[in-house]
Amino acid sequence: MFSAIARVFRTPDxxxxxxxxxxxxxxxxxxxxxxxxGVDYGNVQQCLALGNTTGGVYEFVNLFSGGALLQVSIFxxxxxxxxxxxxxxxxxxxxxxxxxxxHKEGSSGQAxxxxxxxYLTIALGVLQATTLVSLARSGVLFPGCQVPVIPxxxxxxxxxxxxxxxxxxxxxxxxxxxxxxxxxxxxMSMMIFVSIAAGFPASMGSIFRAQGWTIFLAVILxxxxxxxxxxxxxxxQRRVPVQYAKRMVGRRSVGxxxxxIPIKVNMAGVIPVIFASSMLALPSMLVQFNTNDDxxxxxxxxxxxxxxxxxxxxxxxxxxxxxxxxTYFYVSITFNPTEVAENMKKYGxxxxxxxxxxxxxxxxxxxxxxxxxxxxIYLGLIxxxxxxxxxxxxxxxxxxxxxxxxxxxxxxxxxxxxxINAQMQQRHYEGLLR
Amino acid sequence: MTEIAAGSSNNPQDPGKGDRRGILxxxxxFLRQVASELKKVVTPTKRDWFSYTLWVLGFVAVVxxxxxxxxxxxxxxxxxxxxxxxxx
Numbered sequence: 001m002f003s004a005i006a007r008v009f010r011t012p013d014x015x016x017x018x019x020x021x022x023x024x025x026x027x028x029x030x031x032x033x034x035x036x037x038g039v040d041y042g043n044v045q046q047c048l049a050l051g052n053t054t055g056g057v058y059e060f061v062n063l064f065s066g067g068a069l070l071q072v073s074i075f076x077x078x079x080x081x082x083x084x085x086x087x088x089x090x091x092x093x094x095x096x097x098x099x100x101x102x103h104k105e106g107s108s109g110q111a112x113x114x115x116x117x118x119y120l121t122i123a124l125g126v127l128q129a130t131t132l133v134s135l136a137r138s139g140v141l142f143p144g145c146q147v148p149v150i151p152x153x154x155x156x157x158x159x160x161x162x163x164x165x166x167x168x169x170x171x172x173x174x175x176x177x178x179x180x181x182x183x184x185x186x187x188m189s190m191m192i193f194v195s196i197a198a199g200f201p202a203s204m205g206s207i208f209r210a211q212g213w214t215i216f217l218a219v220i221l222x223x224x225x226x227x228x229x230x231x232x233x234x235x236x237q238r239r240v241p242v243q244y245a246k247r248m249v250g251r252r253s254v255g256x257x258x259x260x261i262p263i264k265v266n267m268a269g270v271i272p273v274i275f276a277s278s279m280l281a282l283p284s285m286l287v288q289f290n291t292n293d294d295x296x297x298x299x300x301x302x303x304x305x306x307x308x309x310x311x312x313x314x315x316x317x318x319x320x321x322x323x324x325x326x327t328y329f330y331v332s333i334t335f336n337p338t339e340v341a342e343n344m345k346k347y348g349x350x351x352x353x354x355x356x357x358x359x360x361x362x363x364x365x366x367x368x369x370x371x372x373x374x375x376x377i378y379l380g381l382i383x384x385x386x387x388x389x390x391x392x393x394x395x396x397x398x399x400x401x402x403x404x405x406x407x408x409x410x411x412x413x414x415x416x417x418x419x420i421n422a423q424m425q426q427r428h429y430e431g432l433l434r
Numbered sequence: 435m436t437e438i439a440a441g442s443s444n445n446p447q448d449p450g451k452g453d454r455r456g457i458l459x460x461x462x463x464f465l466r467q468v469a470s471e472l473k474k475v476v477t478p479t480k481r482d483w484f485s486y487t488l489w490v491l492g493f494v495a496v497v498x499x500x501x502x503x504x505x506x507x508x509x510x511x512x513x514x515x516x517x518x519x520x521x522x
Contacts, residue, residue, distance in 0.1 A: 198501045417493055
């Protein structure tokens with residue numbers, strides 16, 4: 001194993017990519033600790049020390065920004081606006097025909113879509129920055145904390161803060177794209193990965209302190225089992241065999257090979273879980289905005305906070321159902337059987353026993369919808385683990401093993417390791433994984 | 435092969451056969467189809483699974499150590515820089 005690592009660093013372009021990625025990570029972490037102008041750093045630290053953060057929504061967003069949100073630093077919003085924008089642009093393909101056209105156009109259309117994603121990111125960035133600043137100003141961000149987070153809240157300072165936070169978002173977006181281009185792995189998921197990894201030791205430590213050795217070890221064990229399970233499912237795929245007809249192109253014969261279309265059991269990845277969580281976070285966010293000055297809640301908010309809190313059975317049921325729904329939705333967007341069938345027909349490929357064209361598309365759709373069902377249930381169960389953990393051992397919302405955190409960690413880890421492996425095989429015929 | 439032959443084949447994977455029956459029978463058929471598709475899923479071999487899991491664990495651990503070290507460093511630095519300026 002160690003000789004393999006040594007070989008990684010002896011491969012020049014791989015070494016360059018890894019170091020580049022590391023450099024970006026360093027810059028990202030520096031930004032997390034630089035407070036936004038206008039914020040009183042000392043007061044924020046004092047409020048953080050109280051440990052009385054709002055929980056729920058912010059914990060979720062805070063997880064993705066690697067603790068930057070509650071520090072109100074220049075990278076407070078993290079990569080979240082970019083992810084949201086990317087998901088929205090993907091989803092808009094269903095609604096807006098122009099987006100679908102662009103998608104089919106190939107790389108030039110893709111570039112245009114990326115450009116739209118960036119504009120949308122800036123819009124979302126401004127929106128979230130405004131929300132964050134107003135939360136910090138009114139003291140909702142740190143309830144029970146008496147010292148003001150923003151001592152001088154004149155309109156100019158507020159504008160400056162919003163501008164800085166938005167610029168921070170754009171900067172992170174750019175860094176993410178640079179990682180995708182010149183580094184290892186997908187920049188966007190790399191950023192989330194780093195953020196989650198940053199919060200991990202702290203939340204492990206808090207479990208250790210609160211629960212003692214036995215539960216700590218049990219948690220570690222459950223974690224290892226979950227990681228193994230996630231790796232197993234991520235690697236499982238249904239292989240639909242495809243046969244390519246042999247034909248002559250000029251003087252060479254082309255094709256005649258048999259391959260397969262891999263249909264992963266979990267084709268949708270983490271996106272449905274992220275989606276369902278952020279959708280379900282909306283009601284409790286509304287509650288927080290509508291809390292009266294004396295701390296009481298209006299009638300509907302009372303209902304929401306009783307029945308839609310993260311530990312209620314109703315919340316869990318809705319959560320799982322939403323994850324299943326979004327999984328189907330997302331898979332139907334990302335994998336288009338008709339398109340795949342068309343392409344196969346164009347290059348003389350067919351599934352043995354199935355006619356080309358529409359029957360092939362129908363068959364692919366059939367397999368896809370049957371395979372996605374267990375996949376979606378798996379996603380829902382994995383997503384539930386942290387909620388169950390809260391009930392069982394009173395861990396906090398960021399329970400490290402389970403849910404989004406573990407899916408992202410394993411997903412990004414697998415992707416990156418595989419990419420490094422492929423790069424090495426290009427040069428040495430012998431990769432990391434033997 | 436004609437259209438009829440393709441349509442009336444006794445292929446168990448013929449899509450849309452459950453539509454004409456009751457809802458419960460439809461669900462049962464769907465679950466049976468899910469099970470039969472699941473049987474065709476290729477899972478990683480024990481060896482692959484093991485080595486992937488190990489590499490993922492190693493990768494996660496390394497990133498975690500690096501990020502924690504960076505965080506400690508920058509956290510100390512920012513406390514030093516910003517509290518000195520703001521509180522005196």
